[in-house]
Amino acid sequence: MGGTEASMTADSPTPDTATPDSAPVEPSPALVQLAAAHGIATEYWSFFGDRVHVPAPTLRAVLQAMHVETATDDDISATLAEVEDAPWRRVLPPSFVSRPGARALPVHVPDGHDVRLVVALEDGSWRDLPVPDQAPVAREVDGATRWRVEVPLPTTLPVGWHTVHAFLTPFGGGDATESAQAGLVITPERMPDPPTRPGRHRGWGLMAQLYSVRSRASWGMGDFADLADLAAIAGAEGADFLLVNPIHAAEITSPIEASPYRPASRRFLAPLYVRPEDIREVAYLTPTERALVEAARTPVAAMDLDPARIDRDAVWAAKRVALDAIFAVPLSPARVAERDAFAAREGQPLDDFALWCALEEHYEGSARPDEAWDIASPLISDLRERLAGRVRFHVWLQWICDQQVESAQAAAKASGMAIGVMHDLAVGVHPLGSDAWSLRPMYAQGMAVGAPPDMYNQQGQTWNQPPWLPGALAESGYAPLRDMIRTLLRHAGALRIDHVIGLFRLWWIPEGLSPAAGTYVRYDHEAMIGVLMLEAQRASAVLIGEDLGNVEPWVRDYLADRGILGTSVLWFEREGDGFRPPEEYRRSLLATVNTHDLPPTAGYLADEHVALRARLGLLTRPVEEELADADAERAAMLTLLRSRGLIGEAPSEREVIEALSVLITASPSQLVGVALVDAVGERRTQNQPGTDTEYPNWQIPLAGPEGEVVLLDDLATLPRFTSLVSAVDARV
Structure with missing residues (x-):
């Protein structure tokens, strides 16, 4: 080492x-x-x-x-x-999260005092919390005796965000004084099953990388308007959900991070996905301003027909010109009231995020002084005033994002979807992003999240994201987690949690060391999962945890017991030299054929997962051995498909892809996912693990089997698409 x-x-x-x-x-x-x-x-x-x-x-x-x-x-x-x-020095813990009646609240009382506990419920009412008559445990702390008593939480406490107050009274009389208070979070016992369309026992949905799905009205990449249209198209085909990549906020200056899994903020949204023409104030632009917007759009709109690569920097440069012009249009009184209500609801965190965006613009192209990295510094206080105009712009922009995502979810539900938009929650944030800046005390400095060595990454992985500090989360009453989930689920029907094991334990890697030199750090999963469930229940949303890879078996059982679905990928469901029958999959599951970290099925069948790693120098064995294993894996899968009558002796690539999607419908899994790339015959992978600049990760536009661009406008009439989704819809 x-x-x-x-x-x-x-x-x-x-x-x-x-x-x-x-x-x-x-x-x-x-x-x-x-x-x-x-x-x-x-x-x-x-x-x-x-x-x-x-x-x-x-x-x-x-x-x-x-x-x-x-x-x-x-x-x-x-x-x-x-x-x-x-813990003995504190009358109450900093916060306490429990299911109804599941845990006892530890209370520490100084010698010579009685304690009375009162719960201030979220609805404004108050309720006494009876202290049991039991023999407490004593401990000498700082030369004085303190007593510990375990106070059961009544099963009648309602689910919600409450506060418990402790009042101490000296023995022999005297006035009671409040000595402590703590957040008391009562969480659901279990999530309900995912909703389905009438007459169905489960649902299916489409999975897509939103940025890759473009229309003739796009600005060079998929956006929130495309999200609404894709949801409507999928819903019309019988889909119940549309899972998209994380739409968390990224940088707002170049270069923009391509990976949606390394965002600047997980609470706020990426204005990169805004459709400028869908903003109401566009109607009031002058002819000159309209011409300015169109001139900004024209060059990036031409990129919609380019199958090679998504250029986020060019797209944002064009949109920023348009958005600045639209922002200058005065809002009507009704619109002012809507914007102000949004800003008031989001509070100081929104203002801090908007300030971070303004600082990014202010220091674009130059080094930021050390003092600017401290949100509490005099410099930042001064800049908050000097950049107030740009702060207002970025507050406005988040309001626009919120409205456009709301419209997308409305379109999804109007199309008949039982769930609607399914967002994806990244495991962490960029170390120089907004969350890491404004919530610095919540993050471990000098640490990066990653993964230990495994068969796919023998040196382990570093994701260059700072981990949350478990103690800081508890001290905050889990407010950052609550607010993040609340925002994501405001206009969504489901949330997929990437690397859900991170709510139980995370692999911390000290700065400057290899991933293999890290270790696991545990979190209070009962609290983390409970907060997640509470906010999901309030949003009537479904939760799915990505539990692939090196996950402790009990975690999957725990998630299933709480009504949180796991994840299954067909190619990973191995049994001996073959594949596990889908009938043996778990019920509490989102079952899919592939994942964004694998090539689309067409590429997988063509050994693209071997060829790409060979081109990039990522293989640890001779290419011949890798190809032999791939051939054996493919042969085993084809044998399974033939045994079920899903393909003939000489199937086409399209027939095999369709058969694989049909195969997983034989599982008892509660949800089935169909990758859009499979439905159009795309071969290129979106993300090649183990690469950074060597491969254009998260920049591949949607294309067909011959590399031809597939636009959203043509999707509903594309035979390959309609055939595959119809076959799945008929079997769920």
Whole structure:
């Protein structure tokens, strides 16, 4: 583990320190105990079945990111004592999340006092929380005795966001004084089954990369208007949902991050997807202003017919010209009221996000001073006033995004969809983005989220996204998580959570180290999942967790018990040398043939997953061996399809693709997903894991089997599309 200790500091040598480039060192028992107390894995089982002991430098780095001092043995001992005493010093925990009656609230009372607990319910009413008559547990803290009592939560407490207040009264009389209050979140026990159309026991839907789906009215990439039209087309074919890539906010200056899974903010939306002509104030532009908008659109609209690549920077440059012109049009009183109501609802976080956008423009092309990275600095306070006009612009722009997404969901429901738009939640955020800036105390500095080594990525993966601090989330009452989910589900019927295991544990990688040098950090999954479910229930939305890969088996059972669907990809459902019969899939599942990290099925059948990795130098074995394995895998799948009468002896590529989608309808899975790329015969993959600049990830426009552009305007009459979706619709 060369270089591990280079980023560490110590006041004096300890038994578990190492010098740069030395071998991994075993942590001391005290360091192991301290790490475990903070939810840090000190050992784990690898993908390959090996028991891995996490070395001391990694544990120290992760603890340091949690603001835990470990420089010397004395520090560790003192911190261990603090970890044990800290909960006892607080009458109430910082926040408490529970299902109705499932957990007891820990209350710590100073000696010589009685405690009364009162819950302020979300509806404004108050309710006493009875303190049981039980023998409490005592502990000496800071030279005084404190008592711990476990207070059961009544099953009659309603689901919602409440506050519990603690009042202490001295023995022998005296006035009661409020000593503490804490957020009390009561969450649903279980999510209901996904809604379906009348007469059906389950639903199916289309899966698409929105930016890739263009129409003749697009500005060079798919947008919110295209989202509405694609939903309407899919709904007319019998689909119940439309799953799209994350539409989180990205940069608003060049270069714009192509990956939708590395956003600037997960709460706010990407104005890159706005259709300028659909903004009401366009009707009031002068002829000169209209000409300006059209002149901005013309060059990027010509890109709609280019099958090669999506150019986000060119698209945004054109749209920004148009949006600036539209923003200058005065709003009517009714529109002012709508915008102001939106801004008031979103509050300070929206203002901070808009300020970040304004700062991006202000410092475009130049280095940002260190002080500008601190949202509480005098410089930022000054710039908040100086850039107020641009802040208003970006607040307005988020309002426009919200309205256009609302229209898309309305179109989806009007088409007959039972669910509608299904958003995708990225696992993290860009380290220099808005969330990481405005919510800096919530994130672990010097850490990146990733994945340990597995058979597909033998060195592991670094996603270059800072992880949330578990303790900071609890201190905030999980408000950032709540607000993020609430925004995403405001105009949606479902949410897919990418890498859902991240709500249970995340792989933290210390800055400067390889992915293999990281370790797992656990989160309070009962709280995280509970908050997620509470907001989903309020939005009448379905939850799907992407639980592929190295996931602890109990996690899948837990999610199923809570009514959260898992994810299945046909090509990963292996059994021996063949494939698991779809009848054996889980019921609580979104079943699909492929995923955006694989080539479309046409490309997969043509060994594009091997050829592409060979071209990029990503293979770890000779290409002949990879092709032999691919041939055996394909032969096993074709045998399975023939055994069910889904294909003949010499099927065409189109027939095989259609048969694969029909095959998964034999599963008991509650939802079935059909990839749009499969329905049009696209061969190119959207994302090749393990690459950055080597391949145009997330930039591939929708095209057919011969590379010809497929436009949204022609989709409903495309024989290949209608044949596949009709075959699926007839079997769900």
